[in-house]
Structures are given as structure tokens and as C-alpha cells.
Amino acid sequence: MRIGFFGTPHFAVPSLKMLVSEGYNVVGVFCQPDRKSGRGHKVSFSPVKETAIALGLPVFQFEKIKSAEAVKQIEDLELDLMITAAYGQILSQAILDAPKKGCINVHASLLPKYRGAAPIQWAIINGETSTGVTTMFTDIGLDTGDMLQKRAVPIGREETGGELYERLAVLGADVLKDTLEALEDGTLVRTPQKEEEATYFPMLNKDMAKLDFSQSAKQLVDRVRALHPIMRCYASLNGMDIKLIQMKQTEAESAGKPGEVLVADPKKGLTIQTGKGAVEVIMIQYPGGKAMEAKASLLGKPIAVGDVFE
RNA sequence: CGCGGGGUAGAGCAGUUUGGUAGCUCGUCGGGCUCAUAACCCGGAGGUCAGGGGUUCAAAUCCCUUCCCCGCAA
Numbered sequence: 487m488r489i490g491f492f493g494t495p496h497f498a499v500p501s502l503k504m505l506v507s508e509g510y511n512v513v514g515v516f517c518q519p520d521r522k523s524g525r526g527h528k529v530s531f532s533p534v535k536e537t538a539i540a541l542g543l544p545v546f547q548f549e550k551i552k553s554a555e556a557v558k559q560i561e562d563l564e565l566d567l568m569i570t571a572a573y574g575q576i577l578s579q580a581i582l583d584a585p586k587k588g589c590i591n592v593h594a595s596l597l598p599k600y601r602g603a604a605p606i607q608w609a610i611i612n613g614e615t616s617t618g619v620t621t622m623f624t625d626i627g628l629d630t631g632d633m634l635q636k637r638a639v640p641i642g643r644e645e646t647g648g649e650l651y652e653r654l655a656v657l658g659a660d661v662l663k664d665t666l667e668a669l670e671d672g673t674l675v676r677t678p679q680k681e682e683e684a685t686y687f688p689m690l691n692k693d694m695a696k697l698d699f700s701q702s703a704k705q706l707v708d709r710v711r712a713l714h715p716i717m718r719c720y721a722s723l724n725g726m727d728i729k730l731i732q733m734k735q736t737e738a739e740s741a742g743k744p745g746e747v748l749v750a751d752p753k754k755g756l757t758i759q760t761g762k763g764a765v766e767v768i769m770i771q772y773p774g775g776k777a778m779e780a781k782a783s784l785l786g787k788p789i790a791v792g793d794v795f796e
Numbered sequence: 797c798g799c800g801g802g803g804u805a806g807a808g809c810a811g812u813u814u815g816g817u818a819g820c821u822c823g824u825c826g827g828g829c830u831c832a833u834a835a836c837c838c839g840g841a842g843g844u845c846a847g848g849g850g851u852u853c854a855a856a857u858c859c860c861u862u863c864c865c866c867g868c869a870a
Binding site for chain 1: 797800820834
């Protein structure tokens with residue numbers, strides 16, 4: 487069976503490795519073009535590209551996967567099956583029609599909940615206590631195709647988006663493996679998604695990292711851990727954007743307005759009033775500096791009781 | 797060559813503009829006080845001031861250079 491693999495970030499890596507180690511014939515790996523990134527604008531390869539090179543697989547990178555050139559390339563590979571996992575571009579019907587047995591996608595949520603590009607982070611932001619992975623036949627809609635297999639996992643109370651991402655990437659590879667076995671056995675069952683139960687959440691946006699202290703303590707803590715370490719949430723204090731990297735809910739010793747510093751003591755820590763309850767900052771990061779313990783930061787940094795994060 | 801911030805004791809910082817014996821807070825070690833403590837008092841240890849070169853009677857501080865860390869932007 488000739489398989490084409492479409493993926494770009496870390497999430498797709500375990501699935502690609504699984505395909506190779508299970509002996510599937512991956513004849514082409516498609517990922518997003520190399521982009522200049524990071525300090526100094528250095529060009530870096532995507533995790534999937536790195537993996538494909540290490541495995542000796544041919545890599546294809548198209549700026550527009552819908553272009554005639556890209557479609558022809560895909561058709562020329564005479565694929566039996568396409569597998570996608572966080573590829574990063576929307577596929578066209580012409581592409582989906584190319585492989586004989588269709589296209590299977592690995593999605594990091596329990597569909598039809600959390601359709602969209604960032605299901606892992608959104609699940610935590612919304613305070614979900616469980617999520618999972620769903621394999622599906624890709625259709626032209628956004629995460630709307632018929633579901634194949636699904637597996638749920640609990641979300642840890644303090645688990646970060648990054649940690650959950652890693653777990654679901656591994657789980658995704660495992661579910662994909664089972665899905666492909668069922669496909670070969672002819673036992674695969676297609677289950678249409680119930681539109682009335684569907685939810686959709688958009689791509690992550692930088693604005694999401696700005697904390698709004700009128701939210702509840704739980705919402706704020708969930709947001710900070712959900713976005714970690716992709717984005718570090720921040721709030722403004724005395725003209726500085728200060729990143730609050732890790733927080734936990736705590737008892738408020740006194741009342742204040744949302745964002746007001748209730749405690750700022752090297753021994754007692756840094757506590758901030760929210761719209762409902764209070765949060766204690768565990769890890770903090772100042773402009774130009776590294777992340778550090780909030781208690782340590784109070785030895786040399788000017789935060790006082792009564793200051794207001796906004 | 798995208799823009800900018802930073803590297804000083806185990807930790808967090810000041811000192812650099814205007815060169816002149818290395819400072820603060822916390823921790824740590826010892827002692828004291830206390831029913832007791834995250835409290836208080838006294839004392840001590842702990843630094844090649846990121847590395848290299850230069851200027852100078854004298855460099856954390858001025859000049860050149862290398863390395864490392866961080867933020868923004870992509």
C-alpha cells in the first residue's frame with residue numbers, strides 16, 4: 487500500500503514514525519515549507535521534515551498544496567492512502583480524490599467536539615477534564631468527515647498544553663495504528679459526526695496570551711497552563727509586560743479589585759485578586775530575563791501590595 | 797547580517813553615565829533571644845564582576861572582540 491503522509495509539527499512525528507516502524511510503505515512526506523524563524527531569522531526545518539530526512543523518506547514542500555503543480559505531484563505518486571496529522575493547509579477535493587482508499591486524518595479531540603486547529607489548548611482553556619484522539623476520513627469540510635476510531639484520556643488537573651500535546655501525539659499514533667489495521671481487515675466502521683453536537687474553536691491568537699483579571703481564578707489558571715509553553719501569558723504592571731508562567735488558585739487573605747496585588751513577599755509569595763478568587767503566581771518572567779520563581783523575584787523586583795495588573 | 801534587553805556570591809538585584817578596596821535582600825553556617833515561629837539580634841563563609849584583548853598609576857565601570865541567555869518580530 488502506497489501511503490502519502492501530510493504533517494508538519496511535533497504532533498505528527500509519532501504517527502510518521504509508527505508508519506515506518508510498522509512497515510508501511512510511505513512514498514512521500516508532505517510538510518509546510520521551511521520558514522525563517524527565531525532570533526536572527528535562521529531557517530529551520532519542521533519536526534516532520536527532520537524526521538522524514540532521518541528516516542530517508544522523500545520530502546515535498548509546497549507553498550500552496552492546492553496548486554496544480556502540487557496536485558500533479560500527489561497524483562504522480564499513485565497513492566493508495568493519504569494520512570494527515572496537523573499538516574497546516576486545507577486540502578482540495580482534487581487532492582482528497584487522488585488516493586484510491588481516501589484520506590485519514592488524526593485529530594486531537596473527541597469529535598465532533600473541538601473541531602479546528604488548536605483542540606488541545608482549547609480543551610484546557612475551557613476547563614475540560616478529559617479529551618482524546620479521533621481518526622476520521624477527511625472530507626472537504628473542516629474536521630467534518632466520518633469518524634473511524636476514538637480514544638479518550640483524562641486531562642491532568644495541572645497538566646499543561648505542552649504536556650497534553652505530547653501525550654496526544656503518542657496516543658494519536660496508536661489510534662492510527664489500530665485504525666489502519668481495521669482498514670486492512672475490512673472491519674473499519676464509519677460513523678458520521680452529529681452536527682448538532684459539534685463545536686469549533688479557532689487557531690490560537692497572540693491576543694489570547696493577554697490575561698484578563700476580571701476572569702475567575704480557575705479560568706486564569708487554566709488559560710496559563712493551556713497555552714504553556716507555546717505562548718506565555720502576560721499582564722501589564724507599571725508599564726511592563728510581565729509574563730505569568732505558572733499560577734495556582736489560592737485563598738485570598740484580603741479582598742481587592744481584579745488584578746490588584748494582595749501579597750508580595752519573598753516568603754509568602756505573590757498573590758493577585760481576580761474576578762472570582764485569587765491566584766498565587768509560581769513562576770514569573772520579566773522583560774529581558776529568564777523565567778524565575780515568583781518568590782525569588784520579589785527579592786529584587788519592585789512589586790508592592792496594591793499594585794494592579796491590567 | 798531583522799529589532800532590542802541581559803550575563804556581578806547558591807537565588808533575586810544595585811553599582812557602569814562621572815574609573816579609585818565588591819554592595820543590598822534572601823538563602824547558608826555558627827552564636828544569642830524566645831513556650832514558639834516564615835520573627836528578632838550578633839557574627840562568619842561564599843565573587844576569575846561571562847571569556848579574551850586594549851587604554852590607564854588604577855577597569856565591574858572606557859574601547860575592541862568572542863561566547864551564552866531572554867524578549868519582540870516573522
